[in-house]
Amino acid sequence: QVQLVESGGGLVKPGGSLRLSCAASGFTFSDYYMSWIRQAPGKGLEWVSYISSSGSTIYYADSVKGRFTISRDNAKNSLYLQMNSLRAEDTAVYYCARGSVMASSYFDYWGQGTLVTVSS
């Protein structure tokens, strides 16, 4: 069965960096677009970034552009999110989610999320 397991969250000071990972299993990882989506405490869902199956197409939400970098290692079935210059407003649960084969479109499988807290 499809599994997505995030890791790497934690407490970090404003201006700091953190790298999130998502380990995928149960499907052919290299066939699918993948995304990061976040949810601030008590708030709604916010799309962060997506990456195409080969890694050649990448897009970011304006709120993270220039600070976050998405990447993937298809040989390791893993998705990553490098987060730099973190701000208090980046505090959220970060979900890894599977897109479709052709595009980011919709997200049919989600991980359980990893909490990132940005605070001094």
Place this chain on the structure above:
Amino acid sequence: SYELTQPPSVSVSPGQTARITCSADALPKQYAYWYQQKPGQAPVLVIYKDSERPSGIPERFSASSSGTTVTLTISGVQAEDEADYYCQSADSSGTYVVFGGGTKLTVL
């Protein structure tokens, strides 16, 4: 920036029909998707490509679209349907993913 507009809350009694709307200019050109999220859990896809239901999702979940508004309908609402519901789509270019603000469904 592009936005999807949902009502903050909807309340229904058990057995009744709940309707949750989602509005945006690009919805006639882009598919809409719906997710259910219960407290402390990850979202679950309940509708894709405007009105398709993934396997395992009960038939009481359906959706329709009309112009710039899409509607999630839950027929015969059950207590277990109490959750937050989010619509999702893309901007007119199809490049950027957008979520609605979410609707809290309360089963009275």
